[in-house]
Amino acid sequence: DAKTTQPTSMDCAEGRAANLPCNHSTISGNEYVYWYRQIHSQGPQYIIHGLKNNETNEMASLIITEDRKSSTLILPHATLRDTAVYYCIVRRNGGSQGNLIFGKGTKLSVKP
Amino acid sequence: DSGVTQTPKHLITATGQRVTLRCSPRSGDLSVYWYQQSLDQGLQFLIQYYNGEERAKGNILERFSAQQFPDLHSELNLSSLELGDSALYFCASSDRDSNEQFFGPGTRLTVL
Numbered sequence: 605d606a607k608t609t610q611p612t613s614m615d616c617a618e619g620r621a622a623n624l625p626c627n628h629s630t631i632s633g634n635e636y637v638y639w640y641r642q643i644h645s646q647g648p649q650y651i652i653h654g655l656k657n658n659e660t661n662e663m664a665s666l667i668i669t670e671d672r673k674s675s676t677l678i679l680p681h682a683t684l685r686d687t688a689v690y691y692c693i694v695r696r697n698g699g700s701q702g703n704l705i706f707g708k709g710t711k712l713s714v715k716p
Numbered sequence: 717d718s719g720v721t722q723t724p725k726h727l728i729t730a731t732g733q734r735v736t737l738r739c740s741p742r743s744g745d746l747s748v749y750w751y752q753q754s755l756d757q758g759l760q761f762l763i764q765y766y767n768g769e770e771r772a773k774g775n776i777l778e779r780f781s782a783q784q785f786p787d788l789h790s791e792l793n794l795s796s797l798e799l800g801d802s803a804l805y806f807c808a809s810s811d812r813d814s815n816e817q818f819f820g821p822g823t824r825l826t827v828l
Contacts, residue, residue, distance in 0.1 A: 638815075638816075645822070647718060647806050647819030647820050648759070653816070691759075704761065707758075
């Protein structure tokens with residue numbers, strides 16, 4: 605699976621959009637981009653995933669560049685409860701078979 | 717609540733001992749994954765079972781073993797425990813066609 609690069613940490617003001625970047629320049633054509641987050645020692649939580657089109661769900665939006673070498677996770681109105689470590693993961697196919705390879709992620713701090 | 721349960725929540729034991737961690741997947745999920753999270757190594761995949769069969773192996777030590785039972789619950793057995801085995805152990809599950817893994821709350825193991 606391809607590797608990803610994320611900033612170590614980011615701050616965001618409460619109520620503002622949080623934009624979390626991820627570089628995955630060696631991504632293959634059949635690899636998806638997944639985002640998970642982990643709130644202080646809780647189990648990681650799935651946020652969103654995509655292949656090449658932008659995706660949106662009730663939690664976030666995922667913007668993938670046309671060359672697929674990078675992506676941005678957008679939390680449109682960050683709250684204090686969004687403070688967490690966010691992991692960008694690149695993974696073969698969309699099936700359930702396949703472990704997740706977690707990097708160090710981005711520690712997002714949402715401040716009042 | 718992800719629907720994945722893990723017991724016990726906390727476990728304190730001594731070096732050289734053996735422990736068993738238990739995981740009940742979400743209803744209907746056939747795949748179970750085990751991950752270890754320590755301060756220095758981050759979140760690491762250990763092993764995956766699918767419908768009772770071992771499907772994939774990650775950085776799992778020979779002292780560790782796992783199994784998935786006919787009712788689909790899984791157990792992770794850790795033996796000859798060392799101080800470095802102290803970590804959070806997470807179980808995750810997914811159904812056959814889902815793209816996301818649902819994580820349990822974890823078991824915090826402390827080896828003294």
